[in-house]
Amino acid sequence: MAGLSAPEDTITAISTPPGEGGIGIVRLSGPEAAAIAHEVFASSRGRDIRDPRAGRVFHGAIVDEDGPIDEVLVHVMRAPHSYTREDVVEINCHGGNGPLHAVLELVLTRGARLAAPGEFTKRAFLNGRIDLVQAEAVIDRIRAQTQAGLRAASAAAGGVLSTTLHALASTLADAQARIEAAVDFPEEDLPEFVDPALRGSLEEALARMRALLATARQGRLYREGARAAIAGRPNVGKSSLFNALLRDARAIVTSAPGTTRDTLEEVITIEGAPVRLTDTAGLREADGEAERIGVDRARRALEEADIVILVLDASEPPRPDEEALGAEVAKLDTPAVLALNKSDLAPGAPAPPWGAEFDAVCRVSATEGTGLDGLEQALGRLLLGSEGAVSYGQGLITRAHQQDSLRRAAEALERLLGNFEASPEFLSLDLREAQHALGEITGETTPDAVLDRIFSSFCIGK
Numbered sequence: 001m002a003g004l005s006a007p008e009d010t011i012t013a014i015s016t017p018p019g020e021g022g023i024g025i026v027r028l029s030g031p032e033a034a035a036i037a038h039e040v041f042a043s044s045r046g047r048d049i050r051d052p053r054a055g056r057v058f059h060g061a062i063v064d065e066d067g068p069i070d071e072v073l074v075h076v077m078r079a080p081h082s083y084t085r086e087d088v089v090e091i092n093c094h095g096g097n098g099p100l101h102a103v104l105e106l107v108l109t110r111g112a113r114l115a116a117p118g119e120f121t122k123r124a125f126l127n128g129r130i131d132l133v134q135a136e137a138v139i140d141r142i143r144a145q146t147q148a149g150l151r152a153a154s155a156a157a158g159g160v161l162s163t164t165l166h167a168l169a170s171t172l173a174d175a176q177a178r179i180e181a182a183v184d185f186p187e188e189d190l191p192e193f194v195d196p197a198l199r200g201s202l203e204e205a206l207a208r209m210r211a212l213l214a215t216a217r218q219g220r221l222y223r224e225g226a227r228a229a230i231a232g233r234p235n236v237g238k239s240s241l242f243n244a245l246l247r248d249a250r251a252i253v254t255s256a257p258g259t260t261r262d263t264l265e266e267v268i269t270i271e272g273a274p275v276r277l278t279d280t281a282g283l284r285e286a287d288g289e290a291e292r293i294g295v296d297r298a299r300r301a302l303e304e305a306d307i308v309i310l311v312l313d314a315s316e317p318p319r320p321d322e323e324a325l326g327a328e329v330a331k332l333d334t335p336a337v338l339a340l341n342k343s344d345l346a347p348g349a350p351a352p353p354w355g356a357e358f359d360a361v362c363r364v365s366a367t368e369g370t371g372l373d374g375l376e377q378a379l380g381r382l383l384l385g386s387e388g389a390v391s392y393g394q395g396l397i398t399r400a401h402q403q404d405s406l407r408r409a410a411e412a413l414e415r416l417l418g419n420f421e422a423s424p425e426f427l428s429l430d431l432r433e434a435q436h437a438l439g440e441i442t443g444e445t446t447p448d449a450v451l452d453r454i455f456s457s458f459c460i461g462k
């Protein structure tokens with residue numbers, strides 16, 4: 001972390017979300033946190049919050065020259081036993097814009113500086129309390145939309161992925177030491193460092209990197225979710241299926257074709273992953289401007305989707321334009337499911353021959369609710385892969401930059417193993433590259449500009 005020194009000033013921000021609530025918190029972190037809070041706080045029992053022996057939680061009022069502003073509880077956490085490892089003071093006042101902003105303004109006039117987004121977490125990182133993986137997992141925890149996503153983020157915040165990465169880094173560091181010894185003492189026997197044990201441990205490290213890389217798709221899915229678009233010609237039951245998967249009568253359903261005009265989105269959970277489901281307008285030659293715009297939006301939703309559900313009315317023979325639509329969907333890069341809806345009206349109806357182009361064919365009845373389990377399973381299998389729901393054992397790669405660094409580390413190691421008989425200088429270069437790439441994930445070698453970008457994507461007060 002060259003170039004980054006521990007900050008000296010004391011920062012502050014409102015750490016609870018805007019709006020009204022039972023309590024709201026103004027947080028201070030830095031060497032002057034207790035001194036600044038002391039200046040604006042009147043303890044109801046006359047205690048001095050700067051005194052470590054006085055305790056950690058204080059009742060009283062925030063006061064300025066004109067008198068009390070709010071009744072508060074002040075929580076003092078001393079370095080290094082705090083989120084940032086600095087002195088931290090949390091002023092719990094009443095949750096509302098009035099009290100929170102009054103308290104914030106007051107501590108700003110007493111010498112605190114307004115924190116940048118993510119600056120508390122950045123300090124926790126700079127002060128070595130957490131590494132970059134854990135810092136990023138903090139924001140994933142806040143944004144998690146499903147229980148499984150929260151669990152994955154909590155595992156990462158707790159250090160599961162970090163432990164795996166640090167074990168890999170230490171294997172590489174060992175190998176580096178042995179190879180460098182061979183560089184420094186070229187007269188020594190080479191076979192000693194090219195021994196099978198060293199090779200074996202590097203091969204094992206490479207295998208672990210590959211296993212970790214294989215979690216990237218799942219990891220991203222749990223963090224960001226996937227987009228699933230429901231498409232088809234008018235009146236086949238797209239909105240009914242949307243409602244059935246949502247278990248809610250969200251979209252308007254009528255027996256008239258062309259009911260849905262605008263796209264409609266809701267999040268459902270599939271195998272613990274958040275999936276943004278989109279209902280779209282029926283695809284046909286549009287009748288009027290609103291429908292034409294709806295059809296354009298439907299096409300866009302199809303293009304942007306991670307998975308497409310094409311709905312057919314199983315009680316009628318497929319139409320020629322549906323075959324063209326089927327070919328169009330099957331040609332997309334995205335996995336696609338063919339849903340034969342209204343199967344209650346035609347239980348044994350066969351799929352059209354071009355259905356074979358699809359990754360899965362499901363018979364459903366949106367109105368009866370049958371076949372939904374099978375459809376959800378197909379979606380889960382196609383989105384998550386055959387490995388199914390996530391396991392947290394080694395941790396998950398959840399971000400593109402982690403995946404990119406890990407891939408470079410694995411490539412460097414592959415090169416090294418492919419060249420194992422080469423001179424130690426060469427091996428040492430590849431190893432260094434692999435170590436550097438791993439360090440980008442945990443934060444040791446991440447460029448400052450990237451760190452800034454990561455932390456600035458956090459919310460204020462975190």
Ligand SMILES: Nc1nc2c(ncn2[C@@H]2O[C@H](COP(=O)(O)OP(=O)(O)OP(=O)(O)O)[C@@H](O)[C@H]2O)c(=O)[nH]1
Pocket residue numbers: 232233234235236237238239240241252253254255256257258259260261280281282283341342343344345364365366367368
């Ligand atoms: N019997 C039966 N009728 C269904 C089923 N699904 C939908 N319907 C009926 O089909 C008609 C059209 O349903 P919608 O869900 O509005 O169809 P849509 O594809 O969204 O139609 P547009 O929005 O106009 O493109 C309604 O009368 C539904 O009640 C089903 O599984 N079985």
Ligand SMILES: [Mg+2]
Pocket residue numbers: 238239240251252259260280281282
């Ligand atoms: Mg509809």
